[in-house]
Amino acid sequence: MTPSTGYALEIVNLKKAFGGLPVTQDVTLSIRPGERRLIIGPNGAGKTTLFNQITGDMRPNSGQIRLFGTDVTQFTPYKRAHFGLSRTYQIITLFAQDTLEHNVTLGLLGLRPSRWQMWRPLSYYGDLTSEARRTLDSVGLLHLAAHPVSDIAYGEKRRVELAMALAQKPRVLLLDEPLAGLSNTERFAIKSLIAAIPRETAVIMIEHDMDTALDLAETVTLLNYGRVIVDGERDKVIADKRTREVYLGT
Numbered sequence: 001m002t003p004s005t006g007y008a009l010e011i012v013n014l015k016k017a018f019g020g021l022p023v024t025q026d027v028t029l030s031i032r033p034g035e036r037r038l039i040i041g042p043n044g045a046g047k048t049t050l051f052n053q054i055t056g057d058m059r060p061n062s063g064q065i066r067l068f069g070t071d072v073t074q075f076t077p078y079k080r081a082h083f084g085l086s087r088t089y090q091i092i093t094l095f096a097q098d099t100l101e102h103n104v105t106l107g108l109l110g111l112r113p114s115r116w117q118m119w120r121p122l123s124y125y126g127d128l129t130s131e132a133r134r135t136l137d138s139v140g141l142l143h144l145a146a147h148p149v150s151d152i153a154y155g156e157k158r159r160v161e162l163a164m165a166l167a168q169k170p171r172v173l174l175l176d177e178p179l180a181g182l183s184n185t186e187r188f189a190i191k192s193l194i195a196a197i198p199r200e201t202a203v204i205m206i207e208h209d210m211d212t213a214l215d216l217a218e219t220v221t222l223l224n225y226g227r228v229i230v231d232g233e234r235d236k237v238i239a240d241k242r243t244r245e246v247y248l249g250t
């Protein structure tokens with residue numbers, strides 16, 4: 001175990017390629033506890049791939065990932081979740097045919113769907129079912145607990161996923177395009193939930209909707225072709241000539 005550095009998350013010289021095509025190129029980043037970081041960059045810049053390596057869903061080719069000073073590069077996603085890391089996905093990962101309550105209960109365990117044991121009755125999970133109901137209540141969806149996920153609206157699914165990630169009381173939370181595809185009303189609801197996240201949680205958010213996301217961000221990282229192009233305090237990154245060239249197209 002390496003000694004604590006004071007950072008919530010550190011990424012050091014991370015590299016990842018798919019079939020010889022580099023998608024993470026020497027990425028080095030440090031996130032402080034409680035920081036609000038926005039990750040921007042064009043489609044295919046490697047944003048989601050970076051998240052996948054932080055969570056352990058994908059292994060980097062080289063480099064290191066540290067959570068609160070501990071090298072977690074070789075840890076499984078499950079072990080990282082127990083280390084205070086939680087995420088939402090760009091694509092909804094709830095089980096459509098299963099009830100909201102069952103989805104949330106299993107999600108609270110920090111389990112990936114592949115590890116879910118669907119044959120176990122909810123009673124097997126004891127206290128977690130009441131926590132699942134509290135989680136649904138926190139996003140105003142308790143009345144739908146017994147409904148299959150396929151019955152509820154897209155924006156409601158997004159709320160459930162965010163509430164599930166938050167119920168794990170993460171110290172580092174990764175949000176992959178939480179506002180994508182939402183109506184104005186739904187966007188407002190999700191934005192309020194994100195704004196209310198406790199300060200002890202560091203939030204790292206990938207988002208294309210800059211108008212909404214910039215309000216929530218203190219620092220911004222611009223990625224392009226898997227590289228960090230600009231990184232730092234929000235207004236400085238937005239004013240940077242390279243940001244306008246790469247992302248804003250002006």
Ligand SMILES: Nc1ncnc2c1ncn2[C@@H]1O[C@H](COP(=O)(O)OP(=O)(O)OP(=O)(O)O)[C@@H](O)[C@H]1O
Pocket residue numbers: 018023041042043044045046047048049050090
């Ligand atoms: N499992 C995979 N196998 C092969 N190539 C992949 C894989 N995952 C991602 N890629 C490629 O890596 C590149 C970066 O993809 P990634 O999903 O990280 O981009 P992104 O910045 O999240 O884009 P978007 O804004 O569209 O979500 C893309 O060219 C993509 O096709």
Ligand SMILES: [Mg+2]
Pocket residue numbers: 047048049090
């Ligand atoms: Mg993506």
